Amino acid sequence: MKEHQAIKKAISRLSEEDAKQALALAMLHVRSLKEGEGQPEDGTAPLIRLYDGLIGLPDKIGIWEPVPDCSHVHVVIGDSFAGSMKHALEELGWSERHKLIVLRDPYAIGPLAGIDSPQGRQARYEWLRDHIAEADEAYASLEEEYEELLRSIQRIPDHAEVVVWTGGNAFEQAGMRHAVYLLGGKGNTVSLYNTTEIGEKLDSDARVRRSFRSSGELSSKTLQKALTRMSPSDCLLLPSGRARLAEEWKALSEKAAALRIWSEGMVLEVPADYYDDYLLETLDGITPPAGSDGFIRAARLIGQAFGHCEQVTNDSYLEYRVRELVYAGKLEIKGVPAAMRFYSVRRRSVQ
Structure with a gap:
């Protein structure tokens, strides 16, 4: 988990241009490996150098x-x-x-x-x-x-x-x-x-x-x-x-x-549930995949809500509110809410 966070932090420090260059470089090396150019142990060396360079950014x-x-x-x-x-x-x-x-x-x-x-x-x-x-x-x-x-x-x-x-x-x-x-x-x-x-x-x-x-x-x-x-x-x-x-x-x-x-030129404090109705509305607008029994991946819900939100918000905060909606009985859950990619949600059906 700590290594995953270190990778995310290293990527967040990159400019858009540097991130694109790093991705292009990684893809070129992967293509070289895929096409069998050189020995695998030699082909991975540039990828390891790229990884070490990114992780070493804090230094x-x-x-x-x-x-x-x-x-x-x-x-x-x-x-x-x-x-x-x-x-x-x-x-x-x-x-x-x-x-x-x-x-x-x-x-x-x-x-x-x-x-x-x-x-x-x-x-x-x-x-x-x-x-x-x-x-x-x-x-x-x-x-x-x-x-x-x-x-x-x-x-x-x-x-x-x-x-x-x-x-x-x-x-x-x-x-x-x-x-x-x-x-x-x-x-x-x-x-x-x-x-x-x-x-x-x-x-x-x-x-x-x-x-x-x-x-x-x-x-x-x-x-x-x-x-x-x-x-x-x-x-x-x-x-x-x-x-x-x-x-x-x-x-x-x-x-x-x-x-x-x-809002209106001011930083305003709002209730913790400020985004809850917006999250539910966003969920209602997503068509569930076939065979999902109405469940939608939390990561998809949060990604769509994050991308269309009028405010510049925090996806981790939106994920916290999705979990709160589950605890409040407004959403049903399938999976383990350890992270947004591990579970799905749907509206709780009214009996």
């Missing part, structure tokens, strides 16, 4: 940490966008002077109360462990990552410009507020880049206006355009703006709500 993260002579520090929320940012900076040849800080906590889900204290982080981890499948492996390093986050912020040199990036979703918006709060003790200038606005300005077809909710939706070329055209002074956070966002973070971190959404 390379240090090259992105703030250093005394860096000119900019980019603060991003989530490994997916971090991978895209690294790729864009490397393509521009800026990686020596532009460094990166990544916030990885799943801010949209789980209680945030007291998260800036060891006791609060422990309580948060326990909630995630008790409600989110595989959380014991996925979030076991939250404490270590928080301490490293504080160290990275302290490493920011006084002269560096800090750029905080955020998208139109609760995960990034809450994370952005946390970042601004943690930067409160630094005298650096802080600029705020909204990737929703950037995408609509630089990546939308003149005939079709696209909607961007997540920073990860920006293409690498668009991100490079944004970086080359960046003028931090145009998006500079004034002291009043920084103070307001820090206060908004304090308000978020005083509440024990398990779920947050992004």
Whole structure:
């Protein structure tokens, strides 16, 4: 299980372009093996090197940490966008002077109360462990990552410009507020880049206006355009703006709500069952496979709900709510709910 999580984490750190290249390389080596080119033991060596390279990514993260002579520090929320940012900076040849800080906590889900204290982080981890499948492996390093986050912020040199990036979703918006709060003790200038606005300005077809909710939706070329055209002074956070966002973070971190959404320019706490009716409606719209006795794979239900949700949400949270619907007697289950791929559900028939 831990190895599976390590693989998932390594893949999540890749940019879209790097992930495609890795997949293409793996497929080429598999084709070579399939067609009998060379000895099997020789043919597997490139695949092993690819695997070792991906798993070894955490060892390379240090090259992105703030250093005394860096000119900019980019603060991003989530490994997916971090991978895209690294790729864009490397393509521009800026990686020596532009460094990166990544916030990885799943801010949209789980209680945030007291998260800036060891006791609060422990309580948060326990909630995630008790409600989110595989959380014991996925979030076991939250404490270590928080301490490293504080160290990275302290490493920011006084002269560096800090750029905080955020998208139109609760995960990034809450994370952005946390970042601004943690930067409160630094005298650096802080600029705020909204990737929703950037995408609509630089990546939308003149005939079709696209909607961007997540920073990860920006293409690498668009991100490079944004970086080359960046003028931090145009998006500079004034002291009043920084103070307001820090206060908004304090308000978020005083509440024990398990779920947050992004609505009308605000991070809002909503009931834990916010997505339940939506999940049931999504289930009703799926045609069960022949011979399934009406059961539908939980992974299919969650995948479809995740893909069409108006909010940028967390598939693991949706899976937690599917299990809660089973416990509440609204769904029947077949299989073992150890993970979404292991069981199926259907509406409980009314007697």
